[in-house]
Amino acid sequence: xxxxxxxxxxxxxDPEVLSAMSHQSVAHNSPQFVEVFGSVLTDLRALxxxxxxxxxxxxxxxxxxxxxxxxxxxLLKRDDKALVISTGFFSDAFADCxxxxxxxxxxxxxxxxxxxxxxxxxTALKKEKYNLIxxxxxxxxxxxxxxxxxxxxxxxxxxxxxxxxVDGVCSVGVEPISFDDWGLDFVLTAPQKAIGAxxxxxxxxxxxxxxxxxxxxxxIPVYFxxxxxWLPIMQAYEARKPAYFSTPAVQNVYxxxxxxxxxxxxxxxxxxxFENHKQVSDKIKKQINDWGLEIIxxxxxxxxxxxxxxxxxxxxxxxxxxxxxxxxxxLAGGLFKGINTKYFRFGHMGVSAVDPKRDDVDRTLxxxxxxxxxxxxxx
Amino acid sequence: xxxxxxxxxxxxxDPEVLSAMSHQSVAHNSPQFVEVFGSVLTDLRALxxxxxxxxxxxxxxxxxxxxxxxxxxxLLKRDDKALVISTGFFSDAFADCxxxxxxxxxxxxxxxxxxxxxxxxxTALKKEKYNLIxxxxxxxxxxxxxxxxxxxxxxxxxxxxxxxxVDGVCSVGVEPISFDDWGLDFVLTAPQKAIGAxxxxxxxxxxxxxxxxxxxxxxIPVYFxxxxxWLPIMQAYEARKPAYFSTPAVQNVYxxxxxxxxxxxxxxxxxxxFENHKQVSDKIKKQINDWGLEIIxxxxxxxxxxxxxxxxxxxxxxxxxxxxxxxxxxLAGGLFKGINTKYFRFGHMGVSAVDPKRDDVDRTLxxxxxxxxxxxxxx
Numbered sequence: 009x010x011x012x013x014x015x016x017x018x019x020x021x022d023p024e025v026l027s028a029m030s031h032q033s034v035a036h037n038s039p040q041f042v043e044v045f046g047s048v049l050t051d052l053r054a055l056x057x058x059x060x061x062x063x064x065x066x067x068x069x070x071x072x073x074x075x076x077x078x079x080x081x082x083l084l085k086r087d088d089k090a091l092v093i094s095t096g097f098f099s100d101a102f103a104d105c106x107x108x109x110x111x112x113x114x115x116x117x118x119x120x121x122x123x124x125x126x127x128x129x130x131t132a133l134k135k136e137k138y139n140l141i142x143x144x145x146x147x148x149x150x151x152x153x154x155x156x157x158x159x160x161x162x163x164x165x166x167x168x169x170x171x172x173x174v175d176g177v178c179s180v181g182v183e184p185i186s187f188d189d190w191g192l193d194f195v196l197t198a199p200q201k202a203i204g205a206x207x208x209x210x211x212x213x214x215x216x217x218x219x220x221x222x223x224x225x226x227x228i229p230v231y232f233x234x235x236x237x238w239l240p241i242m243q244a245y246e247a248r249k250p251a252y253f254s255t256p257a258v259q260n261v262y263x264x265x266x267x268x269x270x271x272x273x274x275x276x277x278x279x280x281x282f283e284n285h286k287q288v289s290d291k292i293k294k295q296i297n298d299w300g301l302e303i304i305x306x307x308x309x310x311x312x313x314x315x316x317x318x319x320x321x322x323x324x325x326x327x328x329x330x331x332x333x334x335x336x337x338x339l340a341g342g343l344f345k346g347i348n349t350k351y352f353r354f355g356h357m358g359v360s361a362v363d364p365k366r367d368d369v370d371r372t373l374x375x376x377x378x379x380x381x382x383x384x385x386x387x
Numbered sequence: 388x389x390x391x392x393x394x395x396x397x398x399x400x401d402p403e404v405l406s407a408m409s410h411q412s413v414a415h416n417s418p419q420f421v422e423v424f425g426s427v428l429t430d431l432r433a434l435x436x437x438x439x440x441x442x443x444x445x446x447x448x449x450x451x452x453x454x455x456x457x458x459x460x461x462l463l464k465r466d467d468k469a470l471v472i473s474t475g476f477f478s479d480a481f482a483d484c485x486x487x488x489x490x491x492x493x494x495x496x497x498x499x500x501x502x503x504x505x506x507x508x509x510t511a512l513k514k515e516k517y518n519l520i521x522x523x524x525x526x527x528x529x530x531x532x533x534x535x536x537x538x539x540x541x542x543x544x545x546x547x548x549x550x551x552x553v554d555g556v557c558s559v560g561v562e563p564i565s566f567d568d569w570g571l572d573f574v575l576t577a578p579q580k581a582i583g584a585x586x587x588x589x590x591x592x593x594x595x596x597x598x599x600x601x602x603x604x605x606x607i608p609v610y611f612x613x614x615x616x617w618l619p620i621m622q623a624y625e626a627r628k629p630a631y632f633s634t635p636a637v638q639n640v641y642x643x644x645x646x647x648x649x650x651x652x653x654x655x656x657x658x659x660x661f662e663n664h665k666q667v668s669d670k671i672k673k674q675i676n677d678w679g680l681e682i683i684x685x686x687x688x689x690x691x692x693x694x695x696x697x698x699x700x701x702x703x704x705x706x707x708x709x710x711x712x713x714x715x716x717x718l719a720g721g722l723f724k725g726i727n728t729k730y731f732r733f734g735h736m737g738v739s740a741v742d743p744k745r746d747d748v749d750r751t752l753x754x755x756x757x758x759x760x761x762x763x764x765x766x
Contacts (some may be wrong), residue, residue, distance in 0.1 A: 010411065011411075011413075013412040013413055013414050013417075015414050017634065018412050018413075018414065018415065018634065018637055019412065020411075020412050021411070021412050026409040026410075026411065026638075027409055028409075029408040029409045029638050030405040030406055030407075030408045030409040031405075032389065032390075032399075032400070032405065033392040033397050033398065033399050033400050033585075034392055034397075034717075035392050035394050035397065035717045035719070036397065036586070037719075038392075038717055068450075069448065069449050069450045069453075069586065069587045070448050070449040070450075070453070070611065071447075071448045071449075071611065071633035071634055071635070071636070072633065072634060073610070073611050073632070073633035073634075074448075074449070074611045074633075076610060076611075077609065077610045077611040080610065081609075104610075105610040108607075108608065108609065108610045108613075198634070200634060200637075206412075206636065206637060206638040206639075207415070207448065207634045207635065207636050207637055207638075208448045208587045208588075208636030208638070208639050209587075228487075229487065229608060229609075230456065230460075230487065230608075230609055231452070231455060231456045231459065231483075231484040231487045231488075232449065232450065232452050232453045232455075232456040232611075232612065233611065234487075253452070254450035254451065254452035254453075255396065255397065255450055255451060255452075255577070255579060255586045256450070256586065257450070257585065257586050257587030257636070257639070258397055258579075258585060258586055259405075259408050259585040259586075259587070259639075260585075260587050260636070260638075260639070338413075338414045338417055340414070340416075
């Protein structure tokens with residue numbers, strides 16, 4: 009039995025996606041690759057449910073973290089004001105990144121498992137005129153999903169000039185997102201989570217308003233992540249013409265193409281995919297609760313692509329994780345400040361959750377159960 | 388017969404390297420991957436012929452271009468002074484990148500095929516106190532290789548505080564580099580050229596002086612390429628401990644591991660590898676000259692991993708390149724300002740040049756010959 013990686017990214021990848029990673033070398037400006045890259049950009053529009061031709065997808069070699077920098081450097085000026093809605097480690101790190109580019113970054117935080125309320129956000133938006141708000145759709149450290157649709161509506165109502173930026177690293181492909189309809193201005197993500205392709209790319213989607221902001225800036229304070237440089241490149245590739253700024257990660261883009269095709273062109277609608285993920289997530293969370301374990305996310309706030317679970321009293325991570333690993337399952341430790349040693353994270357995105365031919369979730373639940381029993385917990 | 392990519396990067400990759408690209412998913416902090424990443428960092432020291440434990444290799448997800456930004460953001464302050472030695476398009480683009488971070492960037496250029504002389508560089512170094520000099524070892528637009536050993540010696544003699552930075556994107560793995568012995572402070576490169584692994588990583592090596600400069604800076608003006616963030620990560624992985632700043636491109640690192648093993652642990656010394664590349668390059672250049680074609684690089688300045696060749700009078704790129712492509716060989720057009728439509732580029736790095744089981748170079752020479760004949764040129 010093969011070992012399985014059940015952390016909240018990198019997730020298990022479909023064999024066809026992995027096979028595309030070893031595509032033979034092709035020139036980055038060859039007709040074959042231009043077609044592949046172009047189709048990826050077009051498919052990303054569908055993934056984000058965006059039909060506005062003036063919205064702009066980007067795929068750039070780099071880590072998911074590069075997406076934060078792209079936001080900070082391209083959508084904020086030094087004297088702008090940004091508001092960060094934090095539900096954990098990654099939201100806070102996003103704020104740290106923005107502070108490199110902007111002198112005024114406020115953060116509204118919540119205790120582990122909770123989320124700032126609409127009321128708190130409204131108060132902040134009324135007190136200060138923010139140029140940009142960031143919403144970490146799912147914070148991978150807490151497993152909390154926030155209602156970005158409701159928050160975006162609120163922002164458009166009380167502070168219509170504020171750009172709505174979403175960190176969708178752990179949400180795109182598993183949680184519903186309607187880029188145009190929800191009035192989002194920028195969503196950044198990465199392939200190695202619910203999209204299901206290997207790490208190494210920063211993926212993002214910009215609204216016409218966001219593109220206009222980039223174009224309005226006299227000086228972008230970075231080079232590699234400068235969207236003014238990338239905009240004509242992405243437009244060219246999507247129009248099936250080669251263009252050059254920096255060599256793309258050719259093989260990773262091939263793999264992304266396959267992953268997107270599997271999500272978008274497999275006869276199952278995006279909404280059905282989200283529903284399937286939700287059912288798997290509900291089943292996992294019910295089982296965890298039935299064993300008497302506590303989930304960090306409060307009811308109604310649990311993300312559908314991962315579950316963060318407190319260890320029972322007396323069981324420690326250095327004891328528990330190797331026991332699970334010995335059963336061929338990799339889980340992740342904690343990251344949320346103050347409680348990071350007290351919980352573990354179980355990722356259930358992509359093929360592991362929604363490919364009916366795979367039993368990764370059941371194997372993982374059994375590995376968790378048996379390891380807890382071995383550690384002396386009764387469940 | 389498979390099509391072959393004979394541009395100056397991405398090059399043809401060995402099947403074992405490509406196979407490693409489709410390695411099954413593993414957690415970025417798993418013992419397996421920590422071992423792989425650690426061994427890559429250690430092997431990079433060998434590739435750079437560096438034995439100083441205080442020198443520091445870095446491998447970061449991103450394009451080769453990211454390496455320029457890392458230099459600009461981590462080794463230059465806004466009011467520092469930088470000198471760029473330019474032999475073409477990529478040297479000039481490096482200068483453009485540095486200007487984002489530094490207000491004083493001077494460029495010494497040379498006509499196509501030539502290189503600034505040691506005398507010119509010495510004069511500049513004596514006229515102005517530069518904090519940093521950049522040397523594009525091989526400019527991929529002109530096919531010119533410069534004598535970085537001699538220039539570094541000169542810099543250390545006349546301006547010992549100046550950091551010596553080398554763009555080795557098109558040189559590491561094909562041109563000799565002795566990082567410690569030559570007193571280099573920073574070499575940046577990418578896997579898709581003479582190292583022979585797919586694009587998607589920025590690879591670099593920093594001297595203790597360069598690391599000290601990074602550590603001395605109060606504020607690094609970028610986030611993703613901030614070496615202060617990456618330094619502890621690289622040190623941890625090389626000590627075979629996991630650490631996290633941004634998810635590495637796991638599969639690309641697996642492929643890089645195989646490529647480095649093939650270069651370093653195959654029974655052929657690095658020096659012999661360079662000599663083998665030189666012999667192939669000499670053979671190509673002689674054949675090109677024998678056909679009456681002109682090489683852009685002046686005698687003695689020809690790089691050993693690519694050859695840039697003027698088209699004969701009356702033959703155009705839009706006519707010539709598709710004729711070559713029809714024979715299953717991809718070559719590249721020109722990039723050097725003013726002459727970009729007048730020449731083509733033939734890459735001969737890595738397995739295509741030095742794997743005796745492959746006939747890529749002979750196939751390419753024949754495709755060039757036959758295409759020229761078809762286009763009406765007698766050779």
